[in-house]
Amino acid sequence: MVNTAQWSGGREMEPPSSGAPRFRGAPVTVRPGESLVSALSRRGLPILQRSIRYHRPRAPFCGVGACTQCLVRVNGQPNVRACTYRPLPGDRIETENAWPSPTNDLLGVLDLLFWRGIDTLHGFRRPRSAAPVYHRIIRRLAGYGRAADTVPTTPVGAPVVRSTAVLVIGGGPAGRAAAGRLSENRAETLWIDAGPLPDSPPGVTALPRTRAIFLPLPDPAAETPFQLLASIDGVRAASIRARRVIVATGGFDAGLLFPGSDRPGVMTAEGALSLAVPGDAPPFARALIVGGGERAALLLERFGTFVEAVVAPGAIDPVVVERASALGVPLYPRSLLRGVQGRRRVRSAHVAHRGAKERFELRCDAILLAHRRVPNAQLLFQAGVRMHWRGAGGAYFPVIDHDLTTSVPGLFAAGELAGFTGTEAIEASGRSAAEASLGRPASLDALPARVPADGPHELEGYYRELLSGQFASGKLVACACEDVLLEEIRHAVRDGYRGIEVVKRYTGVGTGLCQGRYCLPDALLLLSILEGRPPESIGYITQRPPVFPTALSTFASLSDCAAPGGS
Amino acid sequence: MIAPARPEYRVVVVGAGVIGLYTAYHLLKGGFGPVLVVDRGFLSSGASGRNGGGVRQQWETQATVRLARESVAAYRRFGSDFGYNVWFRQGGYLFLASSAAEVGQLRSVHAVVQKEGLASRLLAPNEVPRYAAGLALDGVHGASFLRSDGTLYPFPAIWGLYEAIRSLGGEVLLGTEVLSVARDAGRVSGVSFVNGSVKTSVVVNAAGGWSKEFSARAGLAVVNQPSRHEILATEPLKPFLDPMVVRLSDGLYFSQTMRGEIVGGLTVPHPPGIGAGMATSPHFLTSMARALSTLVPRLRSLGVLRAWSGFYDDTPDGLPVIGEDPRLTGFVHANGFGGHGFMLAPAAAQRVAKSVMGEGTDLDPAMFAPGRFLGAPSPATVERLQLG
Numbered sequence: 001m002v003n004t005a006q007w008s009g010g011r012e013m014e015p016p017s018s019g020a021p022r023f024r025g026a027p028v029t030v031r032p033g034e035s036l037v038s039a040l041s042r043r044g045l046p047i048l049q050r051s052i053r054y055h056r057p058r059a060p061f062c063g064v065g066a067c068t069q070c071l072v073r074v075n076g077q078p079n080v081r082a083c084t085y086r087p088l089p090g091d092r093i094e095t096e097n098a099w100p101s102p103t104n105d106l107l108g109v110l111d112l113l114f115w116r117g118i119d120t121l122h123g124f125r126r127p128r129s130a131a132p133v134y135h136r137i138i139r140r141l142a143g144y145g146r147a148a149d150t151v152p153t154t155p156v157g158a159p160v161v162r163s164t165a166v167l168v169i170g171g172g173p174a175g176r177a178a179a180g181r182l183s184e185n186r187a188e189t190l191w192i193d194a195g196p197l198p199d200s201p202p203g204v205t206a207l208p209r210t211r212a213i214f215l216p217l218p219d220p221a222a223e224t225p226f227q228l229l230a231s232i233d234g235v236r237a238a239s240i241r242a243r244r245v246i247v248a249t250g251g252f253d254a255g256l257l258f259p260g261s262d263r264p265g266v267m268t269a270e271g272a273l274s275l276a277v278p279g280d281a282p283p284f285a286r287a288l289i290v291g292g293g294e295r296a297a298l299l300l301e302r303f304g305t306f307v308e309a310v311v312a313p314g315a316i317d318p319v320v321v322e323r324a325s326a327l328g329v330p331l332y333p334r335s336l337l338r339g340v341q342g343r344r345r346v347r348s349a350h351v352a353h354r355g356a357k358e359r360f361e362l363r364c365d366a367i368l369l370a371h372r373r374v375p376n377a378q379l380l381f382q383a384g385v386r387m388h389w390r391g392a393g394g395a396y397f398p399v400i401d402h403d404l405t406t407s408v409p410g411l412f413a414a415g416e417l418a419g420f421t422g423t424e425a426i427e428a429s430g431r432s433a434a435e436a437s438l439g440r441p442a443s444l445d446a447l448p449a450r451v452p453a454d455g456p457h458e459l460e461g462y463y464r465e466l467l468s469g470q471f472a473s474g475k476l477v478a479c480a481c482e483d484v485l486l487e488e489i490r491h492a493v494r495d496g497y498r499g500i501e502v503v504k505r506y507t508g509v510g511t512g513l514c515q516g517r518y519c520l521p522d523a524l525l526l527l528s529i530l531e532g533r534p535p536e537s538i539g540y541i542t543q544r545p546p547v548f549p550t551a552l553s554t555f556a557s558l559s560d561c562a563a564p565g566g567s
Numbered sequence: 568m569i570a571p572a573r574p575e576y577r578v579v580v581v582g583a584g585v586i587g588l589y590t591a592y593h594l595l596k597g598g599f600g601p602v603l604v605v606d607r608g609f610l611s612s613g614a615s616g617r618n619g620g621g622v623r624q625q626w627e628t629q630a631t632v633r634l635a636r637e638s639v640a641a642y643r644r645f646g647s648d649f650g651y652n653v654w655f656r657q658g659g660y661l662f663l664a665s666s667a668a669e670v671g672q673l674r675s676v677h678a679v680v681q682k683e684g685l686a687s688r689l690l691a692p693n694e695v696p697r698y699a700a701g702l703a704l705d706g707v708h709g710a711s712f713l714r715s716d717g718t719l720y721p722f723p724a725i726w727g728l729y730e731a732i733r734s735l736g737g738e739v740l741l742g743t744e745v746l747s748v749a750r751d752a753g754r755v756s757g758v759s760f761v762n763g764s765v766k767t768s769v770v771v772n773a774a775g776g777w778s779k780e781f782s783a784r785a786g787l788a789v790v791n792q793p794s795r796h797e798i799l800a801t802e803p804l805k806p807f808l809d810p811m812v813v814r815l816s817d818g819l820y821f822s823q824t825m826r827g828e829i830v831g832g833l834t835v836p837h838p839p840g841i842g843a844g845m846a847t848s849p850h851f852l853t854s855m856a857r858a859l860s861t862l863v864p865r866l867r868s869l870g871v872l873r874a875w876s877g878f879y880d881d882t883p884d885g886l887p888v889i890g891e892d893p894r895l896t897g898f899v900h901a902n903g904f905g906g907h908g909f910m911l912a913p914a915a916a917q918r919v920a921k922s923v924m925g926e927g928t929d930l931d932p933a934m935f936a937p938g939r940f941l942g943a944p945s946p947a948t949v950e951r952l953q954l955g
């Protein structure tokens with residue numbers, strides 16, 4: 001899935017009046033098609049949000065409209081993702097959950113006051129007569145934006161309703177290869193992606209800017225067993241019925257836990273790429289790239305002169321070494337981040353070689369996470385596909401047959417999502433899935449190599465060291481959406497609560513706006529270490545629809561979702 | 568714990584939901600151990616971890632109001648009794664009636680509730696905004712409100728009970744299914760698991776949505792019927808809604824949690840039974856979104872964060888089943904709570920424990936005893952307020 005796309009931000013807007021969009025009262029220059037975050041970043045990385053519990057300053061992180069760190073209020077409507085919202089003339093943009101501003105927020109004192117955290121599980125119980133007061137205070141602190149001032153009047157538009165023989169989800173290399181092969185075979189094909197799509201091959205209908213949000217369990221008895229719900233531009237609903245589905249949603253750049261990992265300036269590779277169009281200077285001058293693989297190479301290519309160093313938990317690929325040495329960027333393989341200086345903006349990072357006690361300080365103003373890709377597998381989980389843990393990938397991947405069939409008949413997984421690496425293998429898997437969806441015998445004698453299923457992920461060693469280390473001060477925020485601290489997870493395990501499903505309910509980890517996207521992959525590794533059993537026995541949380549938060553009005557506009565047993 | 572510590576228990580409770588745990592707690596408090604609680608899932612994997620957290624005292628039947636009232640008192644004390652804060656917030660329950668007949672139903676509920684000394688109020692449509700602002704009131708014919716009703720977080724209640732049971736010497740065996748109930752001369756004599764068995768003379772069926780299945784494993788046909796109900800949560804907002812709002816006509820209910828999310832559901836038809844699993848249906852998402860955004864128009868653009876479902880454990884008369892099964896000595900029912908086990912658990916489980924311990928309870932057998940469904944042509948009393 002092309003995840004760097006920008007769309008209108010998933011909110012119905014009041015009809016715009018005229019004049020430049022205004023951010024906190026001041027006009028802001030926005031180029032056509034540009035996101036608010038990108039526009040504001042020309043003046044430096046903006047702090048748009050305060051965190052939900054401790055009011056810690058937060059700056060844009062994910063760049064794909066999934067995390068909690070850039071919510072703003074637009075024309076009286078709350079919780080608009082500034083990284084994917086494209087301002088229109090006349091828009092009035094305010095910040096939320098901070099006073100007087102997210103940069104200087106009085107309630108930021110909570111972070112210092114409750115330096116060891118707020119225990120809402122055991123605290124605030126006494127005296128009993130104070131309960132109503134506690135309730136009032138804690139409720140006021142919770143939540144992000146205020147409910148909408150007015151009822152949005154712009155209609156979301158009639159839903160797009162389609163039916164097709166084959167549905168291809170994902171516009172990356174695997175999806176493109178699948179759509180191409182289906183076109184050659186003149187198969188009736190619909191091709192969607194959350195972002196833009198290239199010119200579609202003949203006979204293939206493309207629906208760009210269409211984000212798949214819910215792929216329910218198929219109805220094997222129906223002529224079109226699959227029904228996909230999607231949102232177009234984050235607002236308009238789409239309902240697509242299909243006989244066969246090829247899911248090629250790729251992966252996303254994962255988060256990483258270290259002391260200060262929620263500080264402004266720490267962001268995913270996708271987040272960094274969304275900040276500025278190529279050719280424009282990014283809102284950082286000395287970035288630390290974390291990771292030594294393909295994504296790190298891409299960031300080096302894009303941000304070369306703005307990169308201070310490359311730090312990788314494991315080894316560093318030759319292509320990264322080559323590019324970095326051409327730029328004169330120092331490399332730190334097999335190293336970990338022991339801490340970050342800077343409260344409202346990363347100022348430096350403490351780095352240590354793995355196994356070594358001494359740490360050294362690297363000056364930097366951004367930390368770009370490019371160390372790990374995790375499959376975008378939510379749709380497969382929703383559709384009931386059997387998944388298995390692939391150790392070296394450190395994540396759950398679909399169990400697939402030699403022809404890319406999943407455990408759900410008619411549903412195929414291809415590309416990075418299915419664990420393939422390298423453009424050649426990814427494209428071959430897309431073509432093969434297309435053949436299989438047409439009922440042809442597998443075109444590949446053998447599947448291309450996938451992420452190895454055995455062997456520990458390189459972060460397991462990393463986190464073992466992190467957990468055995470001593471952190472004198474500061475919070476380790478294991479779930480940034482809900483401000484869940486690593487210490488709370490440790491406590492839960494110590495008190496006998498085991499497995500991710502229970503620890504999620506006990507601590508709230510993974511229950512925020514990103515639905516665990518940026519904390520669960522690592523929480524599994526952390527729990528595996530804390531509980532002393534392999535990650536695959538920690539379980540996984542049920543992936544609940546929708547994949548991305550979707551407006552009530554988008555769902556409400558759909559009328560063809562009949563009751564079970566209906567037509 | 569992965570295996571029971573003893574070969575024999577005085578009581579085995581099947582189901583580690585709020586009913587089973589509260590029952591075990593009351594038994595241990597009464598000195599009626601050793602007690603083993605067994606559950607096939609993890610803690611809070613069933614309805615006790617899937618409900619909307621509502622606790623109300625507005626019911627049609629006086630006995631239910633009494634149990635609910637006692638339960639409200641217990642939840643107010645929960646923090647001091649169990650060390651966990653369930654954030655029981657008494658923001659009230661607002662029932663909306665959409666027809667004259669429904670107004671009539673609220674009026675009779677009001678009469679019963681008042682008789683129990685609770686200050687519920689009947690509201691005209693124009694009084695509703697004082698309790699919940701921003702509702703589209705066309706179609707609302709009347710309402711009722713009781714301030715001392717409220718909402719809580721179900722999870723900490725489960726943790727608190729779990730820890731209390733363990734510190735009283737009880738055992739909780741998770742991830743273990745009870746496969747059969749052994750009998751000896753018409754009495755319960757033990758239960759067996761995949762890899763072992765224990766002796767006991769009392770089994771409590773507190774299996775919630777799985778209670779029908781479990782009774783069948785003991786050779787007992789029961790009238791309980793599990794049904795799937797769906798629920799969703801939205802993105803968190805600053806507090807703007809105090810009460811739980813329930814609409815009688817379609818079962819729409821929603822409240823705003825301490826975290827700011829709107830959590831609520833709506834009754835959509837599903838075939839009975841647990842076979843279809845706990846998946847979310849597109850039909851629920853669309854009908855719930857339509858109902859909620861029509862009643863509260865300014866929430867239209869609010870994002871749905873996640874949706875899930877769970878099982879009610881319904882009975883024909885809408886009342887729970889509490890007490891020993893007349894067909895099998897030692898087999899005690901603590902089920903049939905519909906979708907309202909959490910609301911009644913503290914008080915109801917105390918009666919379950921009393922009946923296990925051979926003490927009498929104040930419950931009318933014609934309303935609550937398992938025998939009421941055996942041979943009787945139709946139940947004597949019916950509780951129809953099965954919403955929210």
